[in-house]
Structure formats: structure tokens, C-alpha cells
Amino acid sequence: MQLRLAIVDDDISIRKMLRRIIEEARLGSVTECSDGIMAEEILRESRPDIALIDLLLPGQDGVELIQRLAAGCPDTSYIMISQVNSEPMITRAYESGIEFFIHKPINVLEVRSVINRVRESRNLRQFISYVRQTASQFDGPSAPAKTAGDSQKKSIIYRIFSDLGIIGEAGINDIYLLIELISAKQQNQGKMSYQLNELYEQLSQKLGQDAKTIEQRIRRTIAKAMQNLANLATEDYYNEVFQDYNSSLFDFKEVRQEINYVNGKSHYRGKINVKKFVEGILFSVENAEA
Template identity: 75%
Template sequence: MELRLAIVDDDISIRKMLRRIIEDTGLGIVVTECSDGILAEEVLRVSLPDIALIDMLLPGQDGVELITRLSTERLNISYIMISQVNSEPMITRAYESGIEFFIHKPINVLEVRSVINKIKESRKLRQFMSYVHQTTSQFTGQNPSAKVDGENKHKSAIYRTFSDLGIIGEAGVKDIYALIELICANQRQDNESTYQLNELYGQLSQKLNQDAKAIEQRIRRTITKAMQNLVNLGVEDYYNEKFQNYSSSLFDFKEVRQEISFVNGKSNYHGKINVKKFIQGIIFIAGQAG
């Protein structure tokens, strides 16, 4: 289904530019525009877009206030803030209000496309996780052999991904798989899509009778190795199929670019991994196999 987007900015030239980027590049359709922070509150409630791009400095009420008020209503809108502001405290405040990404002005076409595509991907993941909650709860009444077949397909897909990433022999692979099993088991019990990694590490520690910190370190080392292997593929051939498939679905692509810069000697800093994104990506891949 096509993404529905809204643009809230008091600068008509910015609204026109964003609309053109969105529609000319096939990112979705712009269902509404607004120039006032107070008016936008009702406009977004009525139009219910998938994504709202909101300027930080608006007449009436600023973008942070607007998003803070709407976030309490759980409208299933993903928020992107756009602004010239470079103040770290203000940007932090924006993220605390509920935004998913911050885009700096002047508008960059590639950045807008990248951010909207990332949100599209994350929304698909959330939809899939919701689907997992609904379907896994039905396993109790299923034919046991059908359940086993489904689990085997998912396990094969997960380990095939590990193989593609060159980490099949890493010690942390078993920990990652155990973590995925634990997440799915917890979701079957309470239908809750959110989870804290620290709590899961604690549960794994009890289950495996091993130190939670050691488990976390093995998982992080293995995911870091996966990123490094993937980046090496991308450095040799940017259009490598595995690099294209996994670089944004399992990692934050800006961190992949950072790791590429490190490998090419253009930076002294490695790219950073996001354990939660990696795990969610793996679960999504496994779901597609089912």
C-alpha cells in the first residue's frame, strides 16, 4: 500500500520541495499540508497519515509541542522533524517528543529519500511483529507437525542469513538465536511488541546459566563482525546483492557508511551496531520465509 504523508511547515517553498521529492521519487502521496502548529494538530488527527514531516519552528505551537501532544494519542503516525536548528539540547528534546528522524535544512533530496525509506521499512517491521503476535498465539491449537515445519523454516532462514553474513561459526550466533526464541516466546505469552534488551539478557542468563554481560558481549561482537564482513563486500562491489539486501535491513545505513569510511582510511571511527535493529531484521527475514 502506498505511503500517505503530511507536511507541516510555514514556508510554502519547503512544502513544495518536499512534495516534489516525495511524489517524483515514488515515495508515496502527500495527503495534506499545513502551515500552523495549532491547526496541524486537528489536521493530522483527521487525515491520519503514515508519516508526518514537521518543522520545528511553527506559528501557534512549535513542532516539538505538536508531536508531544499527538504522541500521547497513539495515532500510528511516524514523525520526522525538519529544521535549521543545530542545538543538541533542542534536537534531543525533539527525539524525546517522539520523532524517529531529524532532517536538517537546507533540504537534501538523498537524505529525505533515505529517511522516508527507513521509516517505511520500520513500519513494515512493526506490522510484521504484530502479525507474529497474532499468529504465534494460535500455535497451541495447531497440528504439532505443522508447527515444527514452520519453526524449521524460520530457523533455516535465520541460519542462512548468518551464513550470508559470514558469522555462522561465531560464538555469539547461538546466543542471537536464543535471544530471538526468547523474544517470540515472550510475545506469545503477553502479546507485547516492546522489550528491553537488558531484561532479555537477564532472562537468557538464567536460562543458559551464564553471565548476562558475557552473553551481551558475544552478541555484540558477532553483530559487529557481521557488519564488518558486509562492509568488506560493499567496498569491493557496492552493488553486491548481499550488501544491498542486508546493509539497511539489519543495520543503520549511516553507520554502514561510517564503517566504509573507516575501511577506506577516511575516518578513525568504526560504524556502530544497533542490536535491536539487527534482531528485528532477522525476525522479519525469518517471517518472510514462512
């Protein structure tokens, strides 16, 4: 089924460029708006699948717009577009519920790639929802999923990504979807064991990508997180972010090995453990929500 997209930007040239990219790639149909206040009414009525929203808008900014839309349009996926490079503002945007942040000037390949990745993410969420519904038929009636809780969980996860300095890495979407898949299985089947290879294959089927490619993206992103932590420790061993995550998401001896590599004391980097990383994030989410 064709996607329904909305573009909210006060710059008509940006709107025209994005519309042309979307239509030439046959990504879906497009609605446009130039004002944050008007956009709220239009998006509530049209309920697009994906909304591309500028951060700085007349009337109300993009973050405010998304926050006001979240309850009434829970099925819309949000992509933010802006020239802003401030990390706190970008983090605030992710916490409001966006899935990706596209920096201006607009890059055609990036826009196509991001929209396709959001579409893949939406397809996977539908699959996870199907898994939950199917499992609930055997487990008996259960309480409906809480949209607010899901939003809070996503905010916590992306805050961790931001703390680790990997918000801009290609693999964060894959990691988030992997966490969602594990979380869905645990909710319906308890704290069961699982095989990462099986989960990579499930992601592969839903995303239409090679499982090995997905795994490599995830591993590269987690390795980048370890590298960033090691750099923090080199500058300040008692850095709060380093202390929070060095042993909860990684094996500390491997972090120490990475620190030695960064300092030129070793030719070997630290090794990452995907299971420890994603389960550590899930543990952080559970503790924050408790």
C-alpha cells in the same frame, strides 16, 4: 499500498520542495499545513502514515504538536525538519517520538532516503506485530500492548543513543529494529537464545536490503559509540556517561584497548560485541521501566 504523508512547515517554499521530492519519487500522496494549531486538527482527522514537521512553528512548536498527537494518532510516524543544531533540542525531539531528524537546507537524497527508511521501519513493526499475534495464539490470551510503554521504551533507547553521540549515525534505526525484534521474541518465548545471523536475515527480508549491509551498518554505529566513549574517557575518566556505559554495553578490556588506540598507545582498536550492546540496552530499558 501508497503512503499518505503530511508536511507541516510555515515556509511555503519548503513545503513546495518537499511535495515535489515526494511526488517525483512517487513516495505517496501529500497533505500540507503551515500552522502548529491547525496541523493538530488536520492530522487528527487525516491520520497520515508519515508526518514531516518543522520544529519551529507558529501556534505551537513541532515537539508540542507531536506530543499532543501521540495518543490520538499512534500509527503515524514523525520526521522532524529544522535548521536547529542544538543537541538538547534534537534529543528532546527524539524523546517526543520522532524517528528521524532532517536538517535544513533540504537535501533531496536525504529526504528520499529517510522516508524510505521510515517506510521500511513501519513494515518491520507490522511484521513484529504479526509475530506477537501469531505467538499469542499458542501462548494463550495476553494483555494488549501498551502504547505508552512502547513510547517510553523508545524514549529511553534514543536517550542512550544520544548519550553515546550516535543519534546522527545511519545504523541507529537498524539497531532499534534489532532491539525490537529481540524484545518481541523474548516476550513471547522467554529468555531464549538467538542467532544474530537469523535476525539479520529477518531484517533483510523486511527492509529489502542485503543482510550483510545491515550488519555492517550496525557494527559501524556500535564501533562509533565505543570510539566516542573512549574519547570521553581520554578527557575525563570519571565522566558520567563513560561510567554508565563502558562496561554495561561493552567489554571493558576492549574499551581500554580503544582508549589506548585513541591515545596513540596501540595500533589496534577495541572490538565490539553486538549482542552485549543490544542486550545491555534492553537491560537498561527494563530497569528504567521497573
